[in-house]
Amino acid sequence: MRRFAPLLLALALGPAWGQQQWAVLDSNYSWDLNAVHFTGPNTGYAVGFELSPLQGIIGKTTDGGVTWRIQRGFPPLLSVHFINANTGWAVGSAGAVYKTTDAGTAWLPQNSGATWSLRSVYFRSPDTGYAAGDHDSILYTTDGGFSWSAMNMTACSEPRLMNSAYWEGPIGHVTGSCDDVPEHLLRELEHFFAVYKELEDKKTATLGWRAAAEAYEIIERALAAARVK
Numbered sequence: 001m002r003r004f005a006p007l008l009l010a011l012a013l014g015p016a017w018g019q020q021q022w023a024v025l026d027s028n029y030s031w032d033l034n035a036v037h038f039t040g041p042n043t044g045y046a047v048g049f050e051l052s053p054l055q056g057i058i059g060k061t062t063d064g065g066v067t068w069r070i071q072r073g074f075p076p077l078l079s080v081h082f083i084n085a086n087t088g089w090a091v092g093s094a095g096a097v098y099k100t101t102d103a104g105t106a107w108l109p110q111n112s113g114a115t116w117s118l119r120s121v122y123f124r125s126p127d128t129g130y131a132a133g134d135h136d137s138i139l140y141t142t143d144g145g146f147s148w149s150a151m152n153m154t155a156c157s158e159p160r161l162m163n164s165a166y167w168e169g170p171i172g173h174v175t176g177s178c179d180d181v182p183e184h185l186l187r188e189l190e191h192f193f194a195v196y197k198e199l200e201d202k203k204t205a206t207l208g209w210r211a212a213a214e215a216y217e218i219i220e221r222a223l224a225a226a227r228v229k
Contacts, residue, residue: 025065049076091118
């Protein structure tokens, strides 16, 4: 059972929040929680997915996380951000972007142009926002998400996973992985997996290397399948 630790405690207590205890609230739903955003002490949103059937979830609370109203039928969702009490965005797998302008009553799809997972979304204003995701990608919009464009990213020599993006005034921050593996180590690993079953008279084959983002997605699918069993 996934449990919520609402951010409203930090919002309410300000600088002294670190001296307090976090309250653990049971959502009463068995779904994977990926992100949460509160627009006030009582109203908040959470996004994630459930496994049977596989679909994205958006939850809303108006009582500080005690109870949640659940909306289904989205792709798996990974991040949510609100610019004010009414307007917010959620992003997720396969480039999914959804926007609400009525405090979560309705979520309308937007076309990001991406086919990979978007793992973080942040808006500086009702018009200007950013989404970061797989394949070293940062997308930006200046029209509230109606259209999206790619920013140039040259931080890594290979496409990597961009986990989050946020802004402090005019300064933006993006986190991700640039853990390039040395070429000789890649060859050693490939050789090992090509021959390690020969003593058992079994054949194996290596199919080359893929981006780290694809590995994360394969692991996530395997974990999801294991939980179903």
